[in-house]
Amino acid sequence: MGAGPAIRQIGVRLARLSGRCQKPHAMTDQTARPRSFAASAPLKGRIAIPGDKSISHRALMLSALAVGTSRVSGLLEGHDVLATAAAMRAMGANIDRTGDGEWVIEGVGVGGLLQPREALDMGNSGTSTRLLMGLVSSHPITTTFVGDASLSGRPMGRVIDPLSQMGADISASPGGRLPLMVRGLAPAVPIEYRLPVASAQVKSAILLAGLNTPGITTVIEPVPTRDHSERMLKGFGATLDVEVEPDGTRWISVMGEAELRPQTIVVPGDPSSAAFFIVAALLVPGSDVTIANVGLNPTRAGLVEVLKAMGGDIELLDAREVGGEPVADLRVRHSLLRGIAVDPAVAPSMIDEYPILFVAAALAEGTTVTTGLEELRVKESDRLSVMAAGLAAIGVRVEESEDGLVIHGTGGDPLPGGATIAGHLDHRICMSFAIAGLVSKAPVTIDDMAPVATSFPNFEALLEGLQR
Ligand SMILES: O=C(O)C1=C[C@@H](OP(=O)(O)O)[C@@H](O)[C@H](O)C1
Numbered sequence: 001m002g003a004g005p006a007i008r009q010i011g012v013r014l015a016r017l018s019g020r021c022q023k024p025h026a027m028t029d030q031t032a033r034p035r036s037f038a039a040s041a042p043l044k045g046r047i048a049i050p051g052d053k054s055i056s057h058r059a060l061m062l063s064a065l066a067v068g069t070s071r072v073s074g075l076l077e078g079h080d081v082l083a084t085a086a087a088m089r090a091m092g093a094n095i096d097r098t099g100d101g102e103w104v105i106e107g108v109g110v111g112g113l114l115q116p117r118e119a120l121d122m123g124n125s126g127t128s129t130r131l132l133m134g135l136v137s138s139h140p141i142t143t144t145f146v147g148d149a150s151l152s153g154r155p156m157g158r159v160i161d162p163l164s165q166m167g168a169d170i171s172a173s174p175g176g177r178l179p180l181m182v183r184g185l186a187p188a189v190p191i192e193y194r195l196p197v198a199s200a201q202v203k204s205a206i207l208l209a210g211l212n213t214p215g216i217t218t219v220i221e222p223v224p225t226r227d228h229s230e231r232m233l234k235g236f237g238a239t240l241d242v243e244v245e246p247d248g249t250r251w252i253s254v255m256g257e258a259e260l261r262p263q264t265i266v267v268p269g270d271p272s273s274a275a276f277f278i279v280a281a282l283l284v285p286g287s288d289v290t291i292a293n294v295g296l297n298p299t300r301a302g303l304v305e306v307l308k309a310m311g312g313d314i315e316l317l318d319a320r321e322v323g324g325e326p327v328a329d330l331r332v333r334h335s336l337l338r339g340i341a342v343d344p345a346v347a348p349s350m351i352d353e354y355p356i357l358f359v360a361a362a363l364a365e366g367t368t369v370t371t372g373l374e375e376l377r378v379k380e381s382d383r384l385s386v387m388a389a390g391l392a393a394i395g396v397r398v399e400e401s402e403d404g405l406v407i408h409g410t411g412g413d414p415l416p417g418g419a420t421i422a423g424h425l426d427h428r429i430c431m432s433f434a435i436a437g438l439v440s441k442a443p444v445t446i447d448d449m450a451p452v453a454t455s456f457p458n459f460e461a462l463l464e465g466l467q468r
């Protein structure tokens, strides 16, 4: 998209609006919270990690679109999910927190979203932004989206394109970024759309727009990505059909003007959060940790497979189903890892876990090569360059390519450490370097641990519990 004068003007107008939007709890604490992490005694014990972020967002959105009262337990109460809750409230749903992770939602029905009175503040959350842009695109309302500095730098063109094809009128800041305004169209136009990037957020945005669109909306997905939207849409009673071609391409079709039935949802633990403790237990000598209730949907479980291939001692206990998703307890013991070439085909199933995988690779014996990771450059930070710079600062031998990192491990020896890492408002960068500090000779300082609350508010408390 060009940055012509007209678009620049819209950008200025929207930027002014961002100062006036309703601030959810997520964005009120601006104080940086630096913290150092030092060489750790063995990690021992059993922990339960909080609910899955992807599933929590979707549980709130679909409950808010059902007719009647849904109940969600195990909801992640991180700032990203709270931004989704605030947005759905602002568009008419009644949403109450009744206990720890327990939420009750009274939906407005598909087609029933009301125009929010103020801009929706999405904080740091790409998932909230892109999925909600989809939802509002097929409602007759105008919605403005704003976010923090990290989110305002992320590309939204990937959802603007298909949603515009469905009839939404979207005015974005230069480069297809936030702040932006979506003027929805009802009835919208059903489309058949082949995803140009492997993105569950883009897939979900289109399917959610399709819910209030007459006819059948189809997303063609050449590379499978997390399928929580498909599973949950079916659970809520939408007519959703998935056909898989011999080469694995998935055709996902949703029938519009759906009526969603309220549900009771149990959210499993987030494998992307578990990842930090899996790697910590593998790296800190003498550790033996059990992580309870970890979601192991095959579209999310890539890291466990890669770490096992590197020689990680990870045992799956009590495999079961929770809320329509496969779950197990993981027992993880300290292991000497071996470097490997990571198959780029697994990337979508562990896309958020690469920062912590890079830390694991730094302690492995030999070299780990990763490729096919250009998407990491458009997350909360450019995770390839931020990880490469941070690892180099704590003494790791690392090379950055266009689409991956090559990491030469220490063979189990501690890292030199002794640097301050800039987290760039990226929770996963902060947590990855916190874990690196546990296996470093000199402490590793994170300039600001506050962003961790976007996805894992009790990360530090759980870590301290395992060190006792
Ligand atoms: O759909 C989702 O819930 C998510 C999809 C992924 O993003 P992309 O769709 O951009 O790959 C992931 O990185 C993000 O944390 C959550």
Ligand SMILES: C=C(OP(=O)(O)O)C(=O)O
Residues within 6 Å of the ligand: 080, 124, 125, 126, 127, 128, 352, 379, 380, 428, 455
């Ligand atoms: C990329 C992430 O989230 P989002 O896109 O929702 O900001 C993440 O949690 O690592």
